[in-house]
Amino acid sequence: MAKHIIKSEEHSPKIPQRPDPQQVTDRTFFIDAANRNLTAIPLEILALKELEEVHLENNLIEEIPKNIQHLKNIKILYLNKNNLKNLCPELGGLGSLEGLDLSYNPILASSLPVISGLHALRELRLYHINLGEIPIVICKNLHHLELLGLTGNHLECLPKEIVNQTKLREIYLKQNQFEVFPQELCILYNLEIIDLDENKLSAIPEEIGNLTSLRKFFVAYNNLPFVPDSLGRCEKMSVLDVSHNLLQSLPHTLSQLTEMTEIGLSGNHLEKVPRLLCRWTSLHLLYLQDTGLRGLRRSFRRLVNLHFLDLSQNHLDHCPLQICMLKNLEVLALDDNKIGQLPSALSFLSKLKILGLTANKFSAFPEEVFSLVSLEKLYIGQDRGSKFTLVPESIGKLQSLKELYIENNYLEYLPVSLGSMPNLEVLFCQHNLLRQLPDAICQAQALKQLWLDDNLLTHLPENLDSLVNLKILTLKDNPMEEPPVDVCAKDIEVIWDYLKQSRNRKRMAIKIQAWWRGTMVRKGFGRFAELVKTRKKGKTSPKDKKGKKDAKGKPEKGNKK
Secondary structure, three states, X not given: OOXXXXXXXXXXXXXXXXXXXXXXOOOOOEEEOOOOOOOOOOHHHHOOOOOOEEEOOOOOOXXXXXXXXXXXXXXXEEOOOOOOOOOOHHHHHOOOOOEEEOOOOOOOHHHHHHHHHOOOOOEEEOOOOOOOOOOHHHHHHOXXXXXXXXXXXXXXXXXXXXXXXXXXXXXXXXXXXXXXXXXXXXXXXXXXXXXXXXXXXXXXXXXXXXXXXXXXXXXXXXXXXXXXXXHHHOOOOOEEEOOOOOOOOOOHHHHHOXXXXXXXXXXXXXXXXXXXXXXXXXXXXXXXXXXXXXXXXXXXXXXXXOOEEEOOOOOOOOOOHHHHHOOOOOEEEOOOOOXXXXXXXXXXXXXXXXXXXXXXXXXXXXXXXXXXXXXXXXXXXXXXXXXXXXXXXXXXXXXXXXXXXOXXXXXXXXXXXXXXXXXXXXXXXXXXXXXXXXXXXXXXXXXXXXXXXXXXXXXXXXXXXXXXXXOEXXXXXXXXXXXOHHHHOOOHHHHHHHHHHHHHHHHHHHHHHHHHHHHHHHHHHOOHHHHHHHHXXXXXXXXXXXXXXXXXXXXXXXXXX
């Protein structure tokens, strides 16, 4: 259930899009032609001289025509995720352009200097374009850049001319080849966001402390053995991600960062929660996955504003009581520990919505979770550790539950109470020993996904197709008979058709049987069950006996005395 800090500018919206205009006229200011499979920019768009914002992302456009120069008023142009290789010189003549996105295009580096003519440019995104170096002319000529996005390239350094970007507030250099922290960044005093995740950095210079406007700093997945003391001078810092480095501690100077709301420390060799961390009472998100923890500090209970806490992949043999004091907690990940029991005080977490307990050492299903009435997602699959053979019927108390993950156990049956959970949308039961599904599952009308791979199922409930919202049904590696395996391997619509036809055949058989019984009764054979019983004994029917009796008492026709 591990999560990641949502941090990158790529995840955040750009300039909000307005709806498509009902009529395209000469006075049209906005056009959204994204996701249309266009192979070229329509000439009709290039004729709209008043245009200010154009969205053409996720198409098949191979070139920018010369007519682009007619869009003198354009301010925003998004051409990301196309097939552009070259940039025409006319693009550089768009003097009003403020936002340009050319990401995910096979652009030749030789055509990039055209961008240097866009003197009004404030936001430039060049993600994943196979860039080996930034053209120096771009850094020399563009003096109004506030955002520079270069994630997913092959950069090893920045040109010294980057110091000209004195207005730069955000720079994204994730997934490149930096071995040395770009020293030039340390004199760009307006920087608020630096993203250098997934590089090869082994040190951060002390000069980082000069960036007193820095709010978000991302250096996860590098080779950092320590964080410089000077980082404590960045007093506006609210988000820090140093996950998956070689840290063993944090400098005491970081206690000065009183505005911290999110910190990622996962994947470091901490073994203990840093003492200064418990002073950041404003923390909302805390990532401590795989840090060698065996317990928590008593002062951990001070973090009363925590909403998200990841303690997965540690060495906890119990759920620390300090956690139960965090009454604002909404997400708690305790997966891959050694926990064998939960405290009754868990019920204090009245706002908890997501709980991860996968791969622990519970001897039985922990019923303490049933007191979490606000719970929406429960992860309790056991790919490691003890296996559950039973899910208690009490799980029906979780009326807010939307997703239940109970894979990799030894369950033979599911609780009937699942059918009375009105919000259940996802039921993940793969890799168990299920022999049948309860008929009550057909009452879980909110169900959208039902994962049943690798079980011992032979039949499905005949009314399972009454789950009108179900979109995913997986039955691979089950010894299915009804429906047969070849039907179960197909789309859910095929399975539904089979169930309907099977139900119709049963109805028809019942009607025929009822007609036959009625016929027997009308002919004087009495109840059908008695008739069958009589025939089994080899006796004749009452009608036959009557016929024989009459034959003895009456003379045959034509036989006069």
